[in-house]
Amino acid sequence: MNKEYASAAAALEGLLFDGMTIASGGFGLCGIPELLIAAIKEAGTRDLVIASNNAGVDGFGLGVLLATRQVKKMISSYVGENAEFMRQYLSGELELEFNPQGTLAERLRAGGAGIPGFYTKTGVGTVIAEGKEHKDFNGQTYILERGIVADLSIVKAWKADPSGNLVFRKTARNFNPPAATAGKVCGAEVEEIVPLGSLDPDTIHLPGIYVHRLIQGQHEKRIENRTVRKKEAV
Amino acid sequence: MAGWDRNQIAARAAQELQDGTYVNLGIGIPTLVSNYIPQGVSVTLQSENGMLGMGPFPIEGEEDPDLINAGKQTITELPQTAYFDSAQSFAMIRGGKIAMAILGAMEVSETGDLANWMIPGKLVKGMGGAMDLVAGVGRVVVVMDHTSKHGESKVLKACTLPLTGKAVVNRIITNLGVLDVVEGGLKIVELADGVSEADLRAATEATVLG
Numbered sequence: 001m002n003k004e005y006a007s008a009a010a011a012l013e014g015l016l017f018d019g020m021t022i023a024s025g026g027f028g029l030c031g032i033p034e035l036l037i038a039a040i041k042e043a044g045t046r047d048l049v050i051a052s053n054n055a056g057v058d059g060f061g062l063g064v065l066l067a068t069r070q071v072k073k074m075i076s077s078y079v080g081e082n083a084e085f086m087r088q089y090l091s092g093e094l095e096l097e098f099n100p101q102g103t104l105a106e107r108l109r110a111g112g113a114g115i116p117g118f119y120t121k122t123g124v125g126t127v128i129a130e131g132k133e134h135k136d137f138n139g140q141t142y143i144l145e146r147g148i149v150a151d152l153s154i155v156k157a158w159k160a161d162p163s164g165n166l167v168f169r170k171t172a173r174n175f176n177p178p179a180a181t182a183g184k185v186c187g188a189e190v191e192e193i194v195p196l197g198s199l200d201p202d203t204i205h206l207p208g209i210y211v212h213r214l215i216q217g218q219h220e221k222r223i224e225n226r227t228v229r230k231k232e233a234v
Numbered sequence: 235m236a237g238w239d240r241n242q243i244a245a246r247a248a249q250e251l252q253d254g255t256y257v258n259l260g261i262g263i264p265t266l267v268s269n270y271i272p273q274g275v276s277v278t279l280q281s282e283n284g285m286l287g288m289g290p291f292p293i294e295g296e297e298d299p300d301l302i303n304a305g306k307q308t309i310t311e312l313p314q315t316a317y318f319d320s321a322q323s324f325a326m327i328r329g330g331k332i333a334m335a336i337l338g339a340m341e342v343s344e345t346g347d348l349a350n351w352m353i354p355g356k357l358v359k360g361m362g363g364a365m366d367l368v369a370g371v372g373r374v375v376v377v378m379d380h381t382s383k384h385g386e387s388k389v390l391k392a393c394t395l396p397l398t399g400k401a402v403v404n405r406i407i408t409n410l411g412v413l414d415v416v417e418g419g420l421k422i423v424e425l426a427d428g429v430s431e432a433d434l435r436a437a438t439e440a441t442v443l444g
Contacts, residue, residue, distance in 0.1 A: 027283040027320070028306040030299065053320070078360035081306075086358055096358075101282065102324025102366030109321040120328060121369040125347075125400025128365065158300075170317055172300040174284050177319040205319075221299035227307035229291040 002162045003214040004193060008039035011187045011213040015152055016045040019072070023108055023150035023183055024052035024062060025176030028081075029224045031168070032061045035189045035217045036154040041068055051075040051108065051148055051182070053101060053175050055085045060222055066094070075148070077101040081224065100128060103145050105178050110147035112181025112210070117146045153183025156219070157206070160190040161199050164208030177206045187213045236428030237380075237409040245270040246424075247336050247377050247407050251277045255333035256326075258282060258367055261305040263377045264336040278314065280332055282363040284323050287315035304363065324363070328370040335367040339378040339406075341393040344440035346403040346415040348376060349395035361398055368399035380408035380437050387439035389413070389420070410434045419443045 005011035022040075026032030037056075040048075041064050048071045055074055056063035065071050066084050073095035079085045088094035099107065100122045110118055119142035123129050133144040155176040158169035166188060168176060180186045193216045238246065244266035251257060251271060258280045259267050268290075271277060279288040281303045288303060289310035297308040326332060341349040348368060351361035368374050381387055389406065405423070406413045411434050412424040419441030425434060435442050 028302065030283070030302050030306070076360065078362040080359035089358060090355070098360055100361050100365035101320070101363040102328055102370075105320035105324050106328075122328065122366045124369065126365065126397045128361075168317075168319075170298065170300040170311070171281070171284050171302055173317055173319050175320045178321040223297060223299045223302075223308060225302070225306040225308070226297055227291045227309075228294040228297065231293050 003164045003208070003212060004162055005213050005215050008035040008189065008215055008217065009042065011215045012036065012039050012043065015185055015187070016040065016043050018045060019047040020045065020151040021049040021051070023148060023153045023179040024050060025155035025174065025179040026061065027053055027171070027174035029056060029061050029222050031156050031172030031174050031176055032056065033154040033156040033189050034061065034219055035215065036187050037062060037064060041065055041070070044070070046070050047072040049073045049075070051104065051150060051179070053077050053104060055079055055082055057082055057224060058084050073097065075099055075104065077104055098128065105175060107145055107148045108175070108178035108182040111149040112178065115147050117144050119143065120145055148182050150183045151185070153180050153186040155180045155186065155188050157188055157190045159192050159194055159199065160188060160211070160214055161194055161196050162214070163196065164188065164211030164214055165199055165204045166190070166206040166208070166211060167199060167203060168205050173205060180206055180210045185212050186210055187215070189215045189217055191219060192216060236426070238426045239409070241266060242426070243377050243407055243409060246412065247375060248272060250334065250336070250375050250405065251275050252333060253277070256280055256286065256331060258327070258332050258335045258371065260335065260337035260364065262338045264338055265305060267336055280326070281309070282323050282327065282367070284318050284320055285315060287312045289315070324366050327363070327366050330370060330372065332371045334373040334375060335371040336375045336377060337364060337367065339376045339388070341388050341390055341395050342376050342378065342403055342406055343390050343393045344415065344419045346401045347393045348374070348398045348403050349393040350398050352396055354396065364398045368402040373404050374402050375405045375407060376403050377407045380410040387437055389438045389440045391440050410437055413442070416443065
């Protein structure tokens with residue numbers, strides 16, 4: 001089975017519609033599907049609901065879809081470092097559903113695993129718990145959180161084989177595997193598609209069953225917060 | 235009244251680290267704690283974006299865009315490093331495998347409530363992983379300035395800002411000293427250099443026990 005497409009635009013052909021829900025991988029600007037994001041910008045799809053831990057920064061990552069006003073609602077845990085996001089949210093132009101980071105990750109994992117809801121202690125006694133079912137287990141209070149099933153997942157990996165098996169690199173894995181599983185369809189962009197048989201089956205991070213469309217491309221991989229130390233004296 | 239600076243607060247917080255444990259350090263002063271890990275104490279730092287065994291910042295020229303901490307800073311790996319996805323990362327947090335988290339705070343209350351993620355109408359950053367951490371880890375230590383820039387106490391009877399967690403803080407380390415959250419209020423554990431008990435009490439709105 002070959003899932004390769006020639007470009008990000010080709011990989012998204014027939015999948016985009018106004019008002020759709022998209023789950024995106026990435027943490028900050030690390031491991032973000034920058035090519036698929038650019039293709040969604042070009043396609044001009046509107047009123048998007050996007051589940052992603054962050055929304056990129058001004059002008060890069062999901063920030064480009066905020067700048068074009070294609071996003072109706074974000075489901076995120078952290079929106080700092082993005083002035084346009086903050087402006088649109090505070091002015092009421094953009095809906096924002098804050099999710100604790102672990103709750104968001106588990107909602108995506110659960111959605112992909114056919115689990116409609118789960119109970120967690122995270123957020124009990126805070127605004128996050130308002131309106132949610134509370135239930136006690138073993139003397140502790142938990143709240144019900146719902147799994148997320150998205151119309152489309154967009155993720156970024158390091159390597160893939162043509163069957164869609166994915167390998168990630170270092171902390172660029174982050175939300176990509178749970179986001180990938182949460183989509184009815186998943187588009188994955190990678191730095192390199194290697195021949196079948198060249199990935200060790202024991203080292204596959206995400207099996208190809210979760211990946212439907214695959215593209216290879218050049219990634220800018222911008223660093224958000226470059227921090228270095230001085231070389232120690234020898 | 236002298237008190238501790240940011241680095242001294244971090245150094246004091248590093249004394250909380252227990253040998254052989256897994257620990258999560260938040261953004262800001264908590265990140266500085268890793269500079270002061272005591273001799274003979276070995277801790278494994280978790281970064282909630284998907285890493286155990288966080289190493290120091292890279293030498294210039296060795297930055298890797300695929301290797302960052304939860305503050306999006308470039309970092310390095312160690313021989314014992316393991317990577318994993320965000321669901322796995324928070325499974326180990328929610329599952330109680332992380333012994334301690336050291337986090338920053340905007341406000342903390344005498345019952346251990348913590349507020350550190352937003353100021354309504356003004357500052358919207360988000361809770362990131364903080365709500366999951368305070369709900370899941372074994373012990374929560376908060377490091378913060380005792381008062382605001384205008385001299386108002388940030389150690390309160392009740393938080394005024396939206397909460398990150400309710401009754402979750404165990405110990406508070408500020409520029410003025412160390413306080414524990416106990417039955418009935420806060421208990422002074424230690425005073426910072428040059429700070430008297432009267433100074434600390436005057437700067438604290440919360441109930442400080444006898």
